[in-house]
Every structure is written in structure tokens, then in C-alpha cells.
Amino acid sequence: MAKKQLTIAVIGLGSVGSMAAWQLSKRENVRVIGLEQYGRVHSHGSYAGESRVFRTAYHEGGLYVPMLLESRKMWRELEQESGRDVYYEVGTLSIAEENHPEYQTTLGTVRDYDLPHELFDADQLRERFPQHHIHDTDRGILDLQGGGLRPEVSVMSALEIAERNGADLRFNTPVLGIEEYSDSIKLRTPRETFTVDKIVVATGSWSARIHPELHDLLRLQILGLTWFMPRTDVAPFLPENFPAFLRDSGPVHVFGAPSFDGYSVKVCSNPTWDVVRDVDEVPLSYTRDELARIGQQIQELIPDMNPEPVRQSVHHCAYTPNRLPVVDLSESERVITVAGLSGHGFKFIPALGKHAAALAVDGDTDAVPAEFGLDSHMQVLRERGPYQGGGH
Template sequence: MSARDADVAVIGLGTMGSMAAWRLTGAGADVIGFEQYGVAHDRGAAGGESRLFRTAYHEGSEYVPMLRRAREMWVELTRASGRPLFTPTGCLSIGLPDIDPMRNVRASIEEHDLEHETLDPDALAHRFPQHAPAAGEIGILDTAGGMLRPELAVLTAAVLARTAGARLFERTPVLAVEPEDDGVAVVTAERTWRARRAVVTTGPWVRELVPSAEVTPKPIVLTWFAPIDVRAYHPGVFPAFIRDTDGHHLFGCPVMDGVSVKAGVADVWPPLTDARELTRDLPEDAIAPVMRSVQRFLPGLHPSPIRHEVHLDGYTADRTALIGPVPGMPDVIVLAGFSGHGFKMAPVFGSIAADLALRGGTGFDIARMDPARFPARFAPGGGAAPAPADH
């Protein structure tokens, strides 16, 4: 056996990798980490200024225990770092009461006794006139919801990991991860590193190192709109929101930059076969759907965006992440495929990565996230068509 460089190598220091490095060092592990770009860069899944945090969950009530723990961790991290990582604005879900997302929101509330306010159509129109009403729609305000600062959160976790002794190498792409007799070899252009275990958190790029991972890279377009009266969209009066109406899936956050509201729609661009194909130049017709949604549902915003960004996330066919040992490679733990809704739980996923790498198990229920659950690769443009993206 060759001498080891560290207990654990973390590959990809974006959302999940930075949190994993932080939690691993917190558990006393000797950590090395590698990022192909700089920490908190804007080409992956962590860019775009803000992320919605919700506990009453459109995607299913089974996430609530993780979401509750995540909220505690965000509050702790915000306090400990002195940085505004989490802003408790609440999160408003809007839709007809009997659509699946709203049923799941109610199930989350009922099964887990979550604090909330239910707004009937009149109360919704009166309390949040920024949202144009549609017949019969209600609002459910998740009072534990809010918004997160993704770039700052990634940077904070990486700084904390470094302060605790992690050696994190930026602009250092990993070329291969290879199992060895009693550990893993991590190959970079400069040298090969050895660790007891590897945590692969390379997001939309995951198939380059773990070809069996059933993850498809998919662009998400974000757009920012200037309000006619900016005072009506500040965090104190305008919660983060998510809305499903007549096939429109619209989400957004209050003003954070003093001038604009972020609003986005799902599924504007088709999936990519390779994350490196991403172009960040947006054809004009790609913005048209969000402009239509904003014009209809947020009439207090000028309907032409003042800026846009294109980011990537990795999607699985069932929109549930892959978390666990790579089939056939027990010392390589993969966390990928967060399918448009993973950021809010990132500190918990970091803890789970540390649990799996150091103890071989976790107290969180991750059975449904087993990386071995897909019998065949999810083909971009084929197979099961993804449902609208979550956030």
C-alpha cells in the first residue's frame, strides 16, 4: 500500500463539495479537495445570487426532516460566519389547492406540524397584490422559508474547511478517480494523490469521473426584472415564491441588489449531452417564456429582464439525488443529480457525505437516493421526460 496524502479527497468544491469539506474537517478528518475552477465560480449549480429555501415541500413531505435540519444549519452558519447567508423572508406557494405540488405542501405541513399561513384567494390578493390572482388559487406561506446566498455560502464553507486544516486546490481539474487495494487514487495533471476514500461532488460534470452516474446536465436560465415600485418587492414585504398555474412554473426572490427581482421559469433549455457544451449566450427566444409568465403573474415588474444568467444543474430521471457509494467502488462516495432543488439542503448533504466517508453510514434516510437504483442510463432527449424543474 502507498502512503496516503489524506483521509478523504473531495472532488468538486461547488455546493456539495464545499459543504462536505467543511463537515469532514468538523469531524476531525484530514481532507484534500480539488476544484476545476476557482471556489464559488459561476459556471456550475451554485451561481445566480439567490436560492429559495422551503420546508413545506412541493417535491414531497419525506424531505421535511432534512429540510428542518438544513434550516438549523443555515442559521448556525449565518451566525457563525457573520455573513448574510440565509434571509428568513418566508416562502409563498401559489396554485390551485388540488394540484400535486400544493398537495405535497399541505402533506408536509400536516405530517410535520409546520408553521404556516393559508391564504384563500381574497386574502392572497389582499396580502400579496404583487402576484396577479388566478381563479381559485390559494397561497400557502411557509413561515420557515427564505432565501440563501449561494456563492457566499460555498465560499464560507470552503473558508471554514481551510481554516480547519483542509488543503483545497483550485484550478485543479481531477482527471480520474481510481480504486486501489485500500483506498483511492486521485489523478490530476500534476500528480496522483492517495486517500482512504473519495467524495465525488462534481455536479453536472459527474459522468466524466463516474460514468455510471445517471445524471443529465441541464441549463437553468435566471432573469432579473426591475419593479415599477421597488419598495413593494423588498424582503420584508415580498417573500420568496413558487407558483404553478396553467403550466407556468414560476419562482423568484425579493430584491437583493436594490433594483431588481429575480424570477425564473423551468425547462427553458433542453438537456445537454455534455456539461462542457453549455453556452452562456442566450438566444432571444429563450427569454420569451419567462417574459410571458412575468407579464401575466407579476404585473408590477417591467416585463423585459434587465439581466440574465445561465447555470447548470445535474438531473436524474426521478429528480432525486444520487447519494452513496458508486456501484463496484465502495470507497468512492458520489453525491450528484440534485435536479434543480438541492441547494437548500446542502449543509445536510455535506454532513451525510462526511458520515458516509468516515463511518460508512448516516442517520438520515437516504434509501431512495441509492445510486444503484437506475437499471439503465437516462438518455438526454429520450426515456422518461423530466417534469418541470423545482427550486
């Protein structure tokens, strides 16, 4: 007997939604509808801002490493299928004092998973990466599988392939309401109501607005990006010479990527911004004081940087209390939720898209760590309360 066709709607065509649409569009007997509140690849989502750091040596812990290795393969698949450059494997350098907890966890994942890497003491760091001002107590781990991703190009590519495979993607089409019935789900949009079998909810920072179960769990962290110009020469900061990096220097956490535009370098350090509940509470810009403080911090760590940013933008991301993502299949098996990527999830969105497709089409929960399920998150929420800030 022929298998029944499933109609699956992906709500939100940003980071996770674009990957879910791509993965679902490869499945047989699946009709994919994608609904996005803004236009195709916009500047309001958590993926905006030219680049994202990719790493497999992971201070967040070993639980993520299999998903990161899977995603690394899938970033290459995305490049092959789209013909676009998405991932620059220039390495990711973590610099911190040897006894810094995050340095130790990063080292732990390198050893546990035998990840290709190089280790540096302070003198070796100075010699190999003269762009950075190195303290005597600094140590470095270069994750050779790390590098820089191009988020807007990634989302555009995944959407393009999904459409080529037959997905019906609608832009400027916000989902205003979700009604679940025993045999279907109805999605209300301003012009049309869609009746589908299943939905993948990938609405990022807006999730609590349409998914009441997430209201207590998620909080939004404001996160900013700044780009600085080297005063003498951009060449040492081009991808062939400068790995993506993370630095912990006392209380200051700085991260950055090589120059993709050929004149400026993305180097960021976040002020202690409040945690908010809704995207409407996110400021549109940094204050002058914030920019001056960041410029000073950056110049101390990378002395050639002119301390006045040439570009800056303020964004947001939904966080869970323990910063693990939510990947959940509802009891009815009709609603798949992927949310709370907690400021570090872009790098593994291909794997999340694959998980979402497996949950929606096969009901297969085996590949998803139990810690990602909503039950587990709600337990953590009861024990710890919501995310309070301080994550980066």
C-alpha cells in the same frame, strides 16, 4: 491505540463539495484535501445566480422534510461560524389552484410535519401580496420557515471554515482520473497525483465525465435565471415585504426571490429546453424570443414588472430519473458519491455534506434514505429510463 488518520479528498468544491469539506474538517483524525477544477466560488457551477429558494413545505414530498429541517439548523450554524448572512427567512409563498397536484403535496407535508404556515384564499392573497396578480381560483400557502439563500456566499463561507479547520483546498486543479486500489485511491491532476484513503465525489453536472457509473443515470437540464425591474418602486419587493415564491398558473411555473440588489427582482420561468448530456452543450444565453415570452408571462403574474430583463444567465443541473439525489457509499467503502440534485437540491446541501462526512468517516449509512443509494437509482432507471425534461 491511537486511531489511524484518514485522508479524504473532496472532488469538486461547489455546493455539495464545500459543505462536505466543512463537515469533514470538523472530524478528528481526518485530513481533508479539496480539489476544484475552477477558482474559488466561480460562475460555472449549478449554484451560480445570487439566490436559491429555501422551503420546508415541499411539493416534492415528505421524504425530504427531515433533511430540510436539519439543513435549516445547519444554515444558521454556517452563519454563526462564518459571521456572514446566508439565509433570509422571509417565508416562501406557493400559489396555485387548490387542486393542483403540487399544491396538494405541499399542503400534505405541512400537515404531516406540522410545519408553521399560513393559508390564503384569493381575496386574502390580493390583500396581503398586492405585488402578485391573483386569479379567483388561486390559493396560497406561506411556508414560514422558507426564504432565500445566498449560494455564492454559502460556498465561500463553508470553504473558509474548512480551511480555518485545517483543510487543504486546491483550486484550478481538475481531477483528470481516479484509480482505485485495494488500500488507496490515486487522483490524477495536471500537476500532481494525490494518494488518499477515500474520496467524496461532488462534481455536479460534470459527474459523468469522471464517474462512468453515472453516465447512464444523469442527464443535464438547462435552467435559466432572469431579473426584472419594477417600474414604479422596488420597496414592495425588498426582503421585508416580499417572500420567495413559486407559482403554478396553468402550464406556466414561475419562481422568484425578493430583491437582494435593491433594484431588480429575480423572477424566472424556463422555456422547454432540451435535456443534454454534457455541460459543453449548454447555451450561453437565452434567445430574444425566449426572453420576450418570459417577460410577458412575468408581467401577467406580477404586473409592475417591466417585461425586459435587466439580467439573465443560463445554467445547468444534473437530474436523476425521479429527481431524488444520489448519496452513495461504494462497496469498497472508499468512494462516496453525491450527485443528481435535480434542480432543487441547494437548500439541503448542508445535510448532504453531513451525510457525506458520516459515510466517509463512520461508514454510517443509517441516516441516508435507501432511495438515495445507487442501487435504488439504477432500479428506477431500468423501470423509467433517464430523466426526459419537464422538471423545474
